[in-house]
Amino acid sequence: MVNGSTRLLGVIGWPVAHTLSPAMQNAALAARGLNYIYVPLPVPPERLPAALYGLPALGFVGVNVTVPHKEAVLPYMAELTPIAMAVGAVNTIVVREDGSLLGDNTDGAGFLDDLRAHGIRVGESPDEAPSPYRRALIVGAGGAARAVAYVLAGAGMEVAVVNRTLERALDLCATIRRAWPEAPITAHPFPSALARLAPEADLIVNATSLGLHEADPLPWDPAVPFLPRQVVYDLIYTGRTPFLALAEQYGARAIGGLGMLIYQGARAFELWTGVPAPVEVMAAALEKRRNAPCQPFAF
Ligand SMILES: NC(=O)c1ccc[n+]([C@@H]2O[C@H](COP(=O)([O-])OP(=O)(O)OC[C@H]3O[C@@H](n4cnc5c(N)ncnc54)[C@H](OP(=O)(O)O)[C@@H]3O)[C@@H](O)[C@H]2O)c1
Structure with missing residues (x-):
């Protein structure tokens, strides 16, 4: 139930309509009884800077980043984890207490x-x-x-x-x-x-x-x-x-690669919430989406 205390998470991509992450992350948040919501955020490339600057102002706790923005977000990060720096791509952003952005890459x-x-x-x-x-x-x-x-x-x-x-x-x-x-x-x-x-x-x-x-x-x-x-x-x-x-x-x-998809999401979940991810719940949510007819895949 979304209310005044609900905390915000999401995935920034373009397009992002067919992303599997909201199903997987919202199932995990519900299973852990956490008052968060994870939403798809369609952001065209020319609006990426404004979207990133707006994350702390809107009270986002963090976001995933998907195609085509994984490299483009780098200059907007206050800090990068060693793997994000080495790989040159960010798939997970944590909005820190002071509003600065930490870029990580949980794929590896x-x-x-x-x-x-x-x-x-x-x-x-x-x-x-x-x-x-x-x-x-x-x-x-x-x-x-x-x-x-x-x-x-x-x-x-x-x-x-x-x-x-x-x-x-x-x-x-x-x-x-x-x-x-x-x-x-x-x-x-x-x-x-x-x-x-x-x-x-x-x-x-x-x-x-x-x-x-x-x-x-x-x-x-x-x-x-x-x-x-x-x-x-x-x-x-x-x-x-x-x-x-x-x-x-x-x-x-x-x-x-389905397991990798689940575990990279589980790592992001843990970075944002500090709570162990319910991996089986995330797998079941993805499986349900996979079995739905005519569902294209993205994350
Ligand atoms: N399971 C997961 O959690 C997970 C996570 C991340 C990515 N992925 C998947 O991993 C795949 C790669 O993602 P990415 O972000 O690394 O993509 P990318 O940066 O676009 O790289 C694509 C790679 O595929 C090669 N390639 C494309 N068409 C080719 C062809 N016709 N013949 C030979 N090589 C070809 C490219 O070679 P060139 O360098 O020669 O163009 C390049 O090495 C995607 O399918 C993505 O969905 C899965």
Whole structure:
């Protein structure tokens, strides 16, 4: 029930009509008995500065940021978390007590959370046996690939980035090395480098936008086999993509990006409210929306 004490959250994007985040976040807020509301905020690029300046004035506690504003909001942040700075993109803004804006990026943490939820541990810890996941192959070099590369390199994995535009992959590597100077991260052309790199990889990630639409080509070379020991992760969260289907045909473990979507939202929820996110409730809310007929996806 919205009343005079209701606190405001939302998602800034353009367009934003089909976003899944309000369903997921409002379900979580209700489950925790928190008097907040999370609303879609359609903001065209020319009005982005005014919208951001207005957040503290309107009493917003925080917002998510989605396409096309994730990079454009950077100059308006009073502070960036290390990952947002390294990745050069913000997906979560916290409005602080003094009205200043903190920019974070929860995609990388959401990705790691979902791996963990699947029992996949990357990185070393003194109390545990060495992780069998040592080498990652990331296809794509956009904002999502940067977030994934940041957390995998930070966990000590060897990372190979394969991208259609090689310069972008090289730029990604330079960015990651600024954050993790010792990181063994390399850039390669897509798709020609796949045949050489794939057999060595333990974790393969599609971080391209290929697979969102039915007519998309594979983000892979179909002549390059997967191996049963490999984990193949597709950041696309609309379901079982042709890329995942191919990986399964070879006996690899295939995981879609829905879990990452949930966990990046859970991280944002916790930043804003300080309360542990009810992850199962968020998953159920998304599942309900996914099963609704003719619902396009965005977040
Ligand atoms: N599950 C989640 O929570 C989550 C979170 C964030 C993002 N995502 C998903 O991750 C995907 C990537 O997002 P993004 O923000 O990183 O997008 P982006 O910045 O636009 O990057 C797109 C990437 O796809 C590549 N690509 C596009 N068309 C291609 C083609 N025809 N052949 C080869 N490569 C192609 C691009 O290569 P070039 O550099 O050569 O153009 C680039 O590397 C999206 O599908 C998004 O929905 C999921």
